[in-house]
Amino acid sequence: KNQVEQSPQSLIILEGKNCTLQCNYTVSPFSNLRWYKQDTGRGPVSLTIMTFSENTKSNGRYTATLDADTKQSSLHITASQLSDSASYICVVSNTGFQKLVFGTGTRLLVSP
Amino acid sequence: DTEVTQTPKHLVMGMTNKKSLKCEQHMGHRAMYWYKQKAKKPPELMFVYSYEKLSINESVPSRFSPECPNSSLLNLHLHALQPEDSALYLCASSQYSGSDYNEQFFGPGTRLTVL
Numbered sequence: 001k002n003q004v005e006q007s008p009q010s011l012i013i014l015e016g017k018n019c020t021l022q023c024n025y026t027v028s029p030f031s032n033l034r035w036y037k038q039d040t041g042r043g044p045v046s047l048t049i050m051t052f053s054e055n056t057k058s059n060g061r062y063t064a065t066l067d068a069d070t071k072q073s074s075l076h077i078t079a080s081q082l083s084d085s086a087s088y089i090c091v092v093s094n095t096g097f098q099k100l101v102f103g104t105g106t107r108l109l110v111s112p
Numbered sequence: 113d114t115e116v117t118q119t120p121k122h123l124v125m126g127m128t129n130k131k132s133l134k135c136e137q138h139m140g141h142r143a144m145y146w147y148k149q150k151a152k153k154p155p156e157l158m159f160v161y162s163y164e165k166l167s168i169n170e171s172v173p174s175r176f177s178p179e180c181p182n183s184s185l186l187n188l189h190l191h192a193l194q195p196e197d198s199a200l201y202l203c204a205s206s207q208y209s210g211s212d213y214n215e216q217f218f219g220p221g222t223r224l225t226v227l
Contacts, residue, residue, distance in 0.1 A: 034215070036218075041200065041221070041223060042221060043116075043218035044202075045218070046217070099168070102154035103154065104154055
């Protein structure tokens with residue numbers, strides 16, 4: 001069964017600190033993995049997208065890694081800001097398939 | 113223009129009302145999607161349109177009726193909804209459907225409340 005699991009479910013960190021979010025997937029055949037940021041009541045916004053051959057990709061203070069052998073990905077946030085408070089969703093796509101498999105997300109709260 | 117727009121932002125309707133949600137993109141994308149998202153849950157796919165034709169219907173009840181008048185517009189017609197249909201409805205688009213690098217761009221959503 002195609003599944004995407006994320007951990008932790010929720011996380012509270014102090015402003016300025018770093019954090020790492022985890023994503024494990026069992027989607028096969030694998031096409032690509034994306035990380036989205038979703039503010040409450042808003043649509044998801046893409047942070048990174050990685051294919052099988054890519055093992056790291058950065059977007060500003062966000063760095064995603066991908067280990068296609070162990071089917072794991074992480075999203076590292078550096079020097080967190082209050083505006084980073086949101087849900088972070090890991091999404092995996094099958095090869096040539098229209099549907100995305102969504103993780104349940106990690107809710108991050110950055111406190112002052 | 114690199115965004116997906118949705119109207120209205122908020123909608124409150126009774127169970128006997130008929131209303132429509134609208135979605136628009138001007139990125140030249142040929143695939144458009146409707147998702148339903150309940151609080152603290154991931155988005156659930158409802159419909160996929162590819163080249164203005166319905167290609168996926170995820171067994172959605174007939175009280176939800178999608179329409180794709182042209183390649184830039186996607187509507188979701190609502191009729192006789194139930195309170196449990198209250199949710200955030202997200203529209204998304206991608207360049208093509210079914211390609212390996214199929215990045216979807218999401219709109220801001222319509223918050224629907226059914227009384």
